[in-house]
Amino acid sequence: MNWKSVTAISTAVAAATETLPATGPVHAQPQPEGGSQEVWGIGQFSPAIKINSFSDKLDKATFNGNFAGNFSALTPAAHGTLEALSDRSSLFTITGRHHDDLRPTNVVQLKDENGHPLDSEAFVIDREGTRVITSETEPSICRFSRDSSTVLASLPVPAELKVTPAGRATANLIFEGLALQPGGHTLVASTEGALAGDDSTTVRFQTWHHDIDEQEFKLCRQYAYHVDSDAHRLNGP
Template sequence: MRLRNLLATVTAGLAAATCLSAAGPADAAESHACSPSVSIDRFSDALDKTTYDGTFVGNLSALAVDRDGSLAALSDRSALFDLDAGTLAPESVVPLADDDGTALDSEGLVVDRDGTRLVTSETEPSVRRYSRAGRLLDSLPVPDALRVSPAGRAQPNGTFEGLTLLPGGRTLLASTEYALSGDSIGIVRFPTWRRTPDGHFRPAAQYAYPVDSGLGVPEVQATPDGRLLVLERGFTPGVGNTVRLYLADLRHATDTSGIDTLTGQPGVRLIRKTLLADLATCPSLGATARQPQPNPLLDNIEGMTITGRAKDRLKVLLVSDDNHNPVQTTRFYSLRVRI
């Protein structure tokens, strides 16, 4: 979701030579622990309030690892960046648009096995396929109930925030941020699409995920074993952000695609989740915040991707959406997560 505050962009070339940098000794693993399951290696503000090729580098809502190892970064202002995975320096940017040439409220991102980009927009909502150059190739069908009211039961700015491809590449899963009208508050839907023999995706099962009170789901990522890393996030004026990382398991969850409203029906099994870390408990590593935060490291964290493994842990990269707001920060976070 976006605040519509505008900020005059500041052109800077700092990012071109800036790596994710740790604020503290690299061998002090104990001081970097957020929980027994999660530690933070470093953070970077290198891209904050910068521009590239005339485009503001901010409003980042999703990350994905490209086939060549670079990073794809999606702005919710309808721009898709390629970033160097080591320095985070932008290397290219392409605009995205719908069938009519209208800019998207782009939120979720997957790089498919052929290199094309699957991108969600929460305006309708939609899932569209684009070439690497930003050309619109295809649109996926969306179940009617998941469309924004009055066409469906979704609330504006509360639909497809996250997108991930499950292991094997046959199932695409989206996370809705907030509950549909008629569903119990705190129960959000995770719809899936199944890849057909001709390479298209068709709607398949839906699952119900229990989100913490007052929070929404801005991002979801499949782990190599088929479980999910789920970000839950909220904001309280004068207090700041709440950001929690959960491990979720679809196994044994009920397919709710045929259930009109989710209101505590007996026999409906929700997705099971386990808290990995509340990121407010992470060490701040010297970070500063321009607005009140329970931990100055925190901001409006919205994007997440798994970049690799480090021994028994996954390497996970997060990014915050600065909403083009002078008191918010575009910040990258490098985590190690044991699942």
């Protein structure tokens, strides 16, 4: 099965954001007069997105006592399988020859290096086949073994992106998305909400990078992105 269309679109991040010269507050800039902006209504997709198929085969499905649903992240894995991350920090392996034949065949309950449960929302599989997984608790981004059972490394997180009082982030509104740029050398994490002191319509994109001869990701550029609605608002329309 070809799951390439499942992967997230992330290459436009740099073009749509502004580089942060410092780690201080960020405020929205007024839009120039006479500028045009294409707007889509609620429930509409960008014309750049195409849905090839749909399946509810996993509706109400369980595996080894774990509910196989409420997925917040999905990515192609080895041998034509999918890996799906639930909002209960359970990482499922999904197999099937086509979209109407999907079934969970394995599940791992994610824990940190101290055995504590994670609050995971996003993950990617890197070039080495290890799993890079976020947690909103601290927050943290950890690199796990191929079977997701062992934490191999923890990526550095800037002070301002840590949850208050250690930083300026709000609990449960931090690392919501994660993507690898083409080539697999740059990792991008997106925040769900604005940081304390930022304009309420501003979210952050933090990047990490590693060269070909390096195994671990190093802290790199951070970007600010001005969303269309209030980034502090918990319940949208």
